[in-house]
Each structure stands twice: as structure tokens, then as C-alpha cells.
Amino acid sequence: MTATTARAVPASADPAILDGVDLSALARRVGTPCHVYSASAIRQRIAALQSALHGLDAQVCYAVKANSNLAILQLMADAGFGADIVSGGELWRCLHAGIPAARVVFSGVGKSADEIADALHAGVARFNVESADELQLLQRIAGKRNVTAHASVRINPDVDALTHAKISTGKSENKFGVGIDEAREWFAASARLTHVRLDGLHVHIGSQMLSLDPIRAALQRTAGFRRELADAGHAIHSIDVGGGLGVCYRAGQDHPVAIEDYVTVIREALAGFNGRILLEPGRWLVAEAGVLLTRVIRIKHGRQRTFLVLDAAMTDLIRPSLYDAWHDIVPLAHHERLLQTYDVVGPVCESSDTFARDRALPRCEAGDLVMIKATGAYGASMASTFNSRPLVAEVLLDQGRYAVVRRRQSLDEMVAGEQPAQNWEEP
Ligand SMILES: *Cc1c(COP(=O)(O)O)cnc(C)c1O
Numbered sequence: 001m002t003a004t005t006a007r008a009v010p011a012s013a014d015p016a017i018l019d020g021v022d023l024s025a026l027a028r029r030v031g032t033p034c035h036v037y038s039a040s041a042i043r044q045r046i047a048a049l050q051s052a053l054h055g056l057d058a059q060v061c062y063a064v065k066a067n068s069n070l071a072i073l074q075l076m077a078d079a080g081f082g083a084d085i086v087s088g089g090e091l092w093r094c095l096h097a098g099i100p101a102a103r104v105v106f107s108g109v110g111k112s113a114d115e116i117a118d119a120l121h122a123g124v125a126r127f128n129v130e131s132a133d134e135l136q137l138l139q140r141i142a143g144k145r146n147v148t149a150h151a152s153v154r155i156n157p158d159v160d161a162l163t164h165a166k167i168s169t170g171k172s173e174n175k176f177g178v179g180i181d182e183a184r185e186w187f188a189a190s191a192r193l194t195h196v197r198l199d200g201l202h203v204h205i206g207s208q209m210l211s212l213d214p215i216r217a218a219l220q221r222t223a224g225f226r227r228e229l230a231d232a233g234h235a236i237h238s239i240d241v242g243g244g245l246g247v248c249y250r251a252g253q254d255h256p257v258a259i260e261d262y263v264t265v266i267r268e269a270l271a272g273f274n275g276r277i278l279l280e281p282g283r284w285l286v287a288e289a290g291v292l293l294t295r296v297i298r299i300k301h302g303r304q305r306t307f308l309v310l311d312a313a314m315t316d317l318i319r320p321s322l323y324d325a326w327h328d329i330v331p332l333a334h335h336e337r338l339l340q341t342y343d344v345v346g347p348v349c350e351s352s353d354t355f356a357r358d359r360a361l362p363r364c365e366a367g368d369l370v371m372i373k374a375t376g377a378y379g380a381s382m383a384s385t386f387n388s389r390p391l392v393a394e395v396l397l398d399q400g401r402y403a404v405v406r407r408r409q410s411l412d413e414m415v416a417g418e419q420p421a422q423n424w425e426e427p
């Protein structure tokens with residue numbers, strides 16, 4: 001058993017309040033685990049970004065995959081934001097949430113013919129094209145429908161985003177985008193594209209970036225290529241700077257860049273470019289607005305370690321299992337307690353169902369509420385029903401009020417579509 005340290009943590013005066021809502025009361029009302037998002041916090045990020053972009057011809061296209069809940073998309077729609085999508089499903093969500101297709105850009109290496117056709121039909125603003133094959137497919141499908149698709153080349157600038165390998169996308173060994181040499185050939189041959197207007201550049205080199213250096217390097221490369229294209233007679237109407245801005249997952253350790261500094265880098269790198277600038281922030285807009293509210297099921301004293309077993313699992317938040325990601329974990333009990341070192345785990349039958357190892361926390365008891373912080377991005381949107389755990393509830397808070405924006409999945413909903421093998425057919 002791990003020794004308890006003698007250091008005491010000061011009692012916090014208030015029960016945890018988020019966006020004016022008492023989280024203990026909320027947990028009693030909607031149950032645990034649940035994802036909780038502060039609408040006020042998201043609106044603050046939106047306003048800060050809008051203010052930083054002042055005077056630029058810029059359109060923000062929120063990266064839907066960060067948090068695709070319809071209520072979150074509605075906040076983005078209310079702000080006049082568009083969306084960056086990576087599937088037909090995300091397009092469907094945007095249209096349902098009131099984000100017009102004319103503000104949607106479509107990224108991703110694996111767009112299928114059906115998805116391209118549906119996106120053209122809906123009237124998406126722009127395709128961020130990632131391969132020569134996709135460009136030809138886009139030309140064929142647009143030709144068949146006799147429409148003109150607007151397309152940007154996703155440049156892979158071969159820049160190290162200095163982030164976790166699994167969320168790095170801008171090195172030449174990554175599957176994303178094409179090198180500048182290949183992009184140059186596309187433009188040289190673009191007169192043959194009768195139904196695609198190739199008039200944009202796109203660059204997105206990774207996620208959770210805490211340094212501006214890779215962003216500056218990628219944008220400078222993109223801007224240099226844009227000037228070269230202009231000299232060769234290829235007018236570029238939009239440059240999409242992608243997303244990737246990091247957030248604070250670990251208080252005191254992660255130091256996110258200020259949004260004004262980020263936009264200054266964009267202004268400087270793209271100085272002299274007169275077209276439209278697109279931005280695709282995901283995580284930065286929503287991550288820190290969310291917490292995963294969970295209850296301690298029990299404390300298990302192993303021979304070597306003490307396990308804090310929560311009712312939340314990797315099925316609700318997979319980032320620690322997938323990326324070794326750190327999330328601050330805060331018990332909500334507000335009386336003074338000693339510190340104890342725990343491995344914080346979920347109930348799923350996988351050793352990787354671990355939120356934290358050797359984490360010093362105020363001592364917990366069964367039934368205590370715990371919040372896992374900064375879970376508003378890549379939390380619920382990456383959830384699964386592994387171990388037949390129904391998807392958890394999602395709740396939006398707004399200045400003292402709450403609204404359930406995804407009800408906890410019922411068992412019937414979880415197995416919807418499954419059936420015994422009865423009606424055998426031959427293909
Ligand atoms: C994932 C992604 C984003 C958003 O990344 P964040 O790190 O969440 O800001 C933006 N653009 C593209 C193309 C993406 O794949």
C-alpha cells in the first residue's frame with residue numbers, strides 16, 4: 001500500500017461551481033459520469049478569437065471533430081462560425097445545427113465518392129484536397145453534376161509540430177497533405193480541371209501545439225509558395241491556416257500561447273496576401289470549457305499500488321489511453337484531506353483504462369465526486385460503447401442553468417440496429 005503523505009491540502013471554501021452551476025447538485029440530477037460544458041467559457045473563447053482577428057478578412061471554421069455535439073455546433077453557428085468537417089456525418093450535423101454549407105470546408109485523406117457528391121450537392125464552400133487521386137475524383141463528380149468545386153491543396157510543409165506523434169500531421173512521413181513539389185505540379189496542370197477551381201492553400205501540421213515556432217515555419221512556407229504561384233499566374237483566393245492551438249491540460253506546466261500572439265504570427269506570415277484567411281480551431285475553443293464529472297466507485301488497495309476506481313472510463317475519455325495525455329483530476333469534496341498517491345482507473349477490462357498513474361490527490365472515499373478537467377475536446381466525440389457501456393450524458397451549463405444536450409444512452413439505444421441472424425440472404 002502506498003504511504004499517505006503528511007502534507008495537507010487547504011480546504012476550498014466553495015463546492016465546485018462551473019458557469020454558476022453547483023456540480024454536486026448537477027451530478028445528483030443527471031447522474032455520473034457525464035460530460036459538462038460551460039457555454040460561457042466557449043463564448044469567451046469565441047469572442048477572444050473574433051477580437052484578435054479584427055480587421056482581417058477571416059472566416060473561422062470550427063473543427064467539428066473536437067466536439068460535435070449539436071448544442072456546441074449551435075454556439076459556433078450563433079457566432080457566425082463555419083465548420084471544418086472530415087466526414088459526411090459531420091456535414092449532416094452542421095446542417096442540422098444551422099451552420100450553412102457555404103461556411104463549411106471539407107478536409108480528410110479518405111473522402112469517399114458518396115461523401116464528395118453529397119458535399120457538392122449541399123454546396124460546401126471548399127474541399128481541402130489531400131491527394132492527386134482525390135483531385136481527379138472531385139473533377140469527375142463535379143463534371144457529372146456540371147458544377148464547379150472550389151478546392152485548396154493541403155500542403156504538407158514537412159514541419160515538426162513538436163507535439164505528440166499521434167497528433168502530428170505536418171511531417172512528410174504523415175499521411176496528410178502533399179509536398180510543395182507535388183502541389184506545384186497540380187497548379188501547373190490546373191487548366192485541365194474544367195470543374196475544379198484550384199484557388200486555395202491549406203496547412204494543418206498537428207494538434208496541441210504550445211509553441212508558435214512550427215506554426216510560423218509552416219505559414220512562412222505556405223506564404224512563400226503562394227507568392228511563387230502568383231508569379232506563375234495562379235491566383236490564390238484563400239489560405240487556410242488549419243487548427244492545432246494547444247490548451248492547458250496540466251496547470252503550471254502547459255503554457256498555451258496567447259490568441260493575440262497566434263493571430264499576430266498569421267498576420268505577419270501572410271502579410272501581402274489579399275485573399276481570405278480561414279482558421280480551423282477545434283480544441284482551443286472547447287477543451288478547457290469541459291469537465292468529465294465522475295464518482296468514485298471504490299478504492300482498491302493493490303499490493304503495490306492504490307487504485308482510485310471511477311465510474312468513468314476510457315470509453316468516455318480515451319486521450320490518456322491513446323496519447324498518454326495528462327488531465328488534471330480534482331476531487332470535489334471540500335473538507336481538508338491528506339494527500340494520497342493513486343492510479344486513477346476506470347471499470348473497463350483493459351489495463352490502458354487508466355486516467356493517471358502515481359497521481360497525488362486529496363484522499364478520496366467511495367461515492368466522492370471527482371472532475372477530470374479540460375475534457376471539452378476529443379472527449380465525448382471519441383467515445384465508444386466498449387464493454388457495453390452506454391454513451392454518457394452531455395450537459396451544457398450557462399450562468400447558473402443547465403440543459404442536457406445529450407441524454408444518457410439507454411440500453412435499447414445502445415443495441416439499436418443489432419438483431420439475431422434470421423433473414424439469411426445471398427449477396
Ligand atoms: C483536427 C483538425 C483540426 C483541429 O485541430 P485542433 O488541434 O483541435 O485545433 C483542424 N484542421 C484539420 C484539417 C484537422 O484535421
